[in-house]
Amino acid sequence: MSLLGTGATGRVVRSGVGRRRVQTVVIAVATMTAVASAVVAGALMVAAAAPFDHAFGKQQGAHITARFDPAKASAAQLAETGKPAGVTASAGPYPSTEFRPVDQAGFRLPTLTVVGRSGPDSDVDRVDLKSGRWAQKPGEIVLAASFEGPAIGIGATLKASDTTNAPALSIVGFAVSAGKSADSWATPAQVNALASERSPVTSQMLYRFDAASTKEQILADRQKLVASVAPGALLGTQSWLDIKRAADQGAAATVPFVTAFGMLGIVMSVIAVSSVISGAVGTSLRRIGILKAVGFTPREVVRAYVVQALIPAGAGISLGVVLGNLLAVPLLTDTEAVYGTVSLSVAWWVDVVVPAAALVVVGLSALVPALRAGRLSMVEAIAVGRSPRTGRGQWAHRAMEPLPLPRPVTYGLATPFTHPVRTLALLLAVAFGTAAATFAVGLTASLTAVGTSQDPESRAAVTVTTTRLNTVAPPPPPPPGGSVAAASPVGGSVASPAELKPADPAKVRSAIKSQAGTRSYYGKTRTEVTVAGISGSVRASLYEGDSRPGRYETISGHWITGTGQIVVPTRFLERTGTRIGDTVRVTYEKETANLRIVGESFDTSGSELEIHADMADFTSAAPSSFLVEVQPGVSADEYARKVAAVVQPLGGDATANAPSGQEGVILLMSAMAVLLTLMLVAVAGLAVLNSVVLDTRERIHDLGVCKAIGMSPGQTMSLVLSAVAMTGLIGGLIGVPAGYALHSLVMPMMARAIGTRMPSPVLDVYAPVQLLLLGLGGVVIAVLGALIPAGWAAKARTATALRTE
Amino acid sequence: MRQVIELEGAAKRYDSAGAPALGPLTLSVAEGEALAVTGPSGSGKSTLLNLVAGLDRPTDGAVIVAGRRIDRMSEHALATFRREHIGMAFQFFNLLDDLTVTDNIQLPARLTGTSRREAAARAGELMEMLGIHQHARAYPGRLSGGERQRVAVARALVNWPALLLADEPTGALDTASGHDVRDLLLDLHRAGQTIVLVTHDLALAEACASRRIHLVDGHVALDSRAQAVR
Known part of the structure; x- marks a missing residue:
């Protein structure tokens, strides 16, 4: 027997699919979006969980790298x-x-x-x-x-x-x-x-x-x-397990984030598909009764309605897999760029498991109400489709009517209580959509804060250097794992052309001081030092003057305020077993200073240790750059141009700072957050659309009556929209705290994964107004989803609506 | 006497290639008149009612109600006009099942912006007049057919309409309830309410209407004054 069963069953299925075009499209689009979202989330979870394994396997990496004499x-x-x-x-x-x-x-x-x-x-x-x-x-x-x-x-x-x-x-x-x-x-x-x-x-x-x-x-x-x-003969070996440990540490940061979105996507998929298909079957009960009256067996009825749901869902699932793969590829390519892995593609089993799971969800969602329909007696099934509602929600009408609002609005506000289960599904869809949006907004803000906190130099309006910018190479980015030392100036030991000779910092400082429009400045150099208790060199940023404008965020303690102080990252404290208040011995070239740890800096650079100290602790250190704040009203570009004119002949340079470019991993996660949120919000909107289409279809006769007694198209719109607006508002009120809580849970997990903690500017990113707007976002999702069917209701011909049963 | 309804060559085609479902029809109904529209199924009775109520638009001609040409009005203007000038009672009552009797009756008044207190007072007055005040807080599903039709008539009258349209008002009722509704319409006519009554029931038409037209294939086959109202 074919999927469609007997010829009669197939005809019923085809006519059902064709007759309910809106629901067919909604089922297809909702499943497509849900499946695409799940494929993207699944692919990224797989990629984020094991990027090293994937790349290592593809490259046939060496388990042991050995050096022989x-x-x-x-x-x-x-x-x-x-x-x-x-x-x-x-x-x-x-x-x-x-x-x-x-x-x-x-x-x-x-x-x-x-x-x-x-x-x-x-x-x-x-x-x-x-x-x-x-x-x-x-x-x-x-x-x-x-x-x-x-x-x-x-x-x-x-x-x-x-x-x-x-x-x-x-x-x-x-x-x-x-x-x-x-x-x-x-x-x-x-x-x-x-x-x-x-x-x-x-x-x-x-x-x-x-x-x-x-x-x-x-x-x-x-x-x-x-x-x-x-x-x-064997001089040394390197184990792949050590490389893997370092690589996985970097990838680990994305796992809580992608898992959170993956879970949201899966739950949203279940809600959307279940509500769409349950609604589709639920509104067909009268038709089911008629089918049974003309001789369909309960089994044939059940099969007809399950298949009727599976056809558009199958199309949606297929399209969703394709769309998900297309969307995942650029994100995986970014992952590749970030982690230095070989080309990634969506794991084959994601393309199998996600659609299979979606089919199961769709099948079960359709089966439950279809079985109910199959069990209904013929008379009962017809009666369910024809008779007036059983009085559900009448209490809500009594409660809403006295509200000081226009009557169509109070009427609309009571209607969600007529279908409590459908309203609950709608509420959940909106709540999850709002939670996803809240989470994404917080996540993006946190990631931006992380990016900003990791590039404090970009906060200054102008950077003045002691070398020419067009020939100066910034220190190369540390390779993943960060086990190599940073670049450092060699102090003219290389035979360089005359024009490359660095300017005298004192002359550059003097040029800045005498330049009109200077508000404040501090000097900085990046170098390498040794610290007692740590083998090898440690990267150090030494500051001259008041460096607070360029400070790193501190997780605990405070930024350096003078000599004898040092700010260190979390890993430094862990590695040296020190705490804030302890003293460490730091050596720069031939100078040694005992510095007291006054702050724990927020540093996401993996295993790299970068300490921050006052340049005055090391008399031989000199700034290689000056970070300048200009006075209000002074153009940074103009200021930089004037300073450059003075310092370039000395060998230095000046440039206005552009906003900091964010790191690849931050851009990747921000892009993923935006994309996944848009998809989840779209699914929520479709769930609303479907729910309102069902409601409008069921209520079209009542709406016809309302219009016949004088309800204007605008009042009809407000009736339909107010019905979902309240649900949207409640969904928003649930979703915003849920998204906030998810953010509070995921961000610290991401921080722990990279061996640090989050400072409050990275965690406390929500402004009260923002939360209020996000809460209203639930109303926006609901109203946008309901707008089309509300328009249909307003435009429906009254005479036709009155004839509709 | 002021004309409440004027149809000037009004016609309605549902199929551009086929014959019109109604008209062209020229007809007027004076204020205080009770017009019964009779005819077999498919004769155009409901189409005529829909045109007069502004629920549908003619494909040709003009429809003027209470001195306003309604076939050219926007949907919004039509809705406003309908709730202020036209009351409708239907064969199957068309009450909203999730609203109480009082709320159903008040609804058209509340849509016009009438205050809750005024609407309640008017609804109470009508319920008293139509003998359904004891069901004020009941839901339509608990009422008999006759009682529901009284509620529908009360709702139709809540805004003091210039015109009451009744579409087969006894068609879904038993004989006794039908007589109740007939008496109600008669009382309203006696009180000066302009009524257009669409019915298959010639006895009802004879009893309630001061004038009857008989439609056949969309055209007036008979337009005669009924016997003097008893």
Whole structure:
């Protein structure tokens, strides 16, 4: 038997689908939107949950990256290390060394591991070339994509070191290795040329094992490598589990956010689909009675109505899957850019599970009322469709009538109580839509606050630097995981053209002081220091003058107010076991100072530690830039132009600051929030539309009566709209606190995922007026959804409506 | 005497290719007159009533009610005009089941902006007059057919309309209730209410109307003064 059953059943289904065009379209569009939303949410949840795993799997990343001493293990011997049982693939040996390049402006990049490979493809670690091409000859280098920036692009040149005769390397491409097997790649010959006595060439081997998912397994695998070469030949190994841990930490921030939207989407889908299909079946009871009267069995009736719902829902689900995939692709591409993973696509099982689940929801939603219809006696079914309502909601009419409002409005306000279940579904749809909007508004505001708090320099109107801006490279972005040191000026140790020589900070300061329109300014430099108790260098921002305008948000304590103070991130406190009020010993070049921790800064830069201190604590430190506030009424552009005219001949520069560009991950999450909210609000609006269409259809006779006794089209509109406006208002009153609570729950979870806490400016983002407007948003959703059927009701011909039963 | 209804060549076609459902019809009804419209099914009785009530528009000709040409009015103006000048009673009462008897009667008055107190006073007066005051707080579903039709008539009269239209007012009633409604219409006519009554029931037409027209295929086949009102 076909899906449509007997020929008669099929005809009933077809006529039902064709006759109720509005509901058919609403079912299709609601399911399409719900499914698209769920596919996007599902795809992003999968992508956010395991971006590293996805990329690592696609690239066949190395479970163990090993460095061997070429003097103790020949290439042939290393090739043999890939053959023991348990090793599923190996690649290498590749020559490898380390070097610390200097960019065109004389800034030193962090120490980079460079590996000599003839191409990106390999049995293990198939490096993803993001842009440009692979290095083909000596003098060319491919950098990890995380280093790409305004001053470090394709065609730019790096010097291999800060020595005068260091070879130049032209950047020809940017690439990503999910397993972080290297920071840069060149030809094997170039790697050999870059090696030095301090950084000799080693042999890199990359391995994949059949068992490498735990630390113990990795240790066992490493033992196999140790055993397969001469003692001392294995210089070191890097486990993929360490790389994964660092990568997952970054992705973890998005998981609570996407999960929250995913849950909202799923609940909204269930509400929308259930209310639409239950309503469609519920309003067909008289027809069902007639079908039974002409000989349809209860089973045929049930099947006819379930299928009648499944046809438009099936079309909607199919379209929803396509739409969801189309919408997810750009977001996943952004995820790819943010996490440096290989190209992502919607997980295949999301495209299977979501539509299957939607079909089940649709089927069950239709089955319940259809079974009720199937069980109804023929006479009862016809009576349900014809007889006057049983008096539900009469109390509401009595209660509303005395209200000091126009009669059509009080009449409309009472009508939701006639269909309490339908009204409840409508209420939930509006409440969830409003909650999603409230959550999204708060989330976007919080993310903007995070972005602003992470770029305090952009708050100043003008930045005056001691170097020329068009040749100065900003420090490269720290790679995910942030394990490398930041760039730092080398203080003129590179032979640079005369015009690149930095200006004397004192002269730049003097130029700012004497410039009309200066309101306030402070000096700043970013450098590296050492801190007792922490191995390696730590990034430090040193401030000269009153730095409060450029302060980072503090989670606890306060910003530096003078010498002897230091503000540190949460990770610093955790790593050093210190607390606010403790003293730490900080060394800058040859100066050491004991500084008291006065504040815990809000820092989202992952594992990077950046401390903030007063420049006066280190007499040899000098500002590399000055952040200037101009007086009211003074044009920042004009001011910057005048200051630049003075400091450029000195080697400095000045520029007016544009609003801070937000980080990719913040833009991504903001875009997702807006998109998902729009979809959820659209589903809520469609649920309202469907509900009001059903109501209007059922009440068309009553509306005809009202019009016959003199209700004008405007009054009819106000009757229909006031019926949903109250539901919208209550939905808004429920949805706003729910969205607020969700925001209060998710933001701290996101912060915990990246190892920090949120300061109050990031959490307390809702203004009372904003919450009020969001509450009224429920009314807007409801009224917009009801506008079309209200218009139909107002335009319905009275004579026709009076004939309608 | 002032004409409450004037139809000037009014015609209504539902199908542009077919014959008109009504007219062209030229007809006038004077103030205080009770006109019964009779005819077989499909003769155009309800179409005529709909045109006069402003529920439908003629495809040709003009419809003038209470001195205003209503076929050219906007929907809003028509609604306002209808609630101020026309009262309607229907075969199946068309009461709103979720409103009490009082609220049903008051509704047209409240739509015109009449205060709650004034509307209540007028509704009470009409309920008293029509003998349904004991059902003031009841819902229509609990009333008999005759009582419901009285409520419908009370609602039709709440705004002191110039014209009362009754569409088969006894068609859904038993004999006794039908007689009650007939007496009610007769009383209203005696009190000077202009009435247009559409009915299949010749006895009702004879009893209540001062004038009867008989429609056949959309045209007036008979227009005769009924016997003097008893």
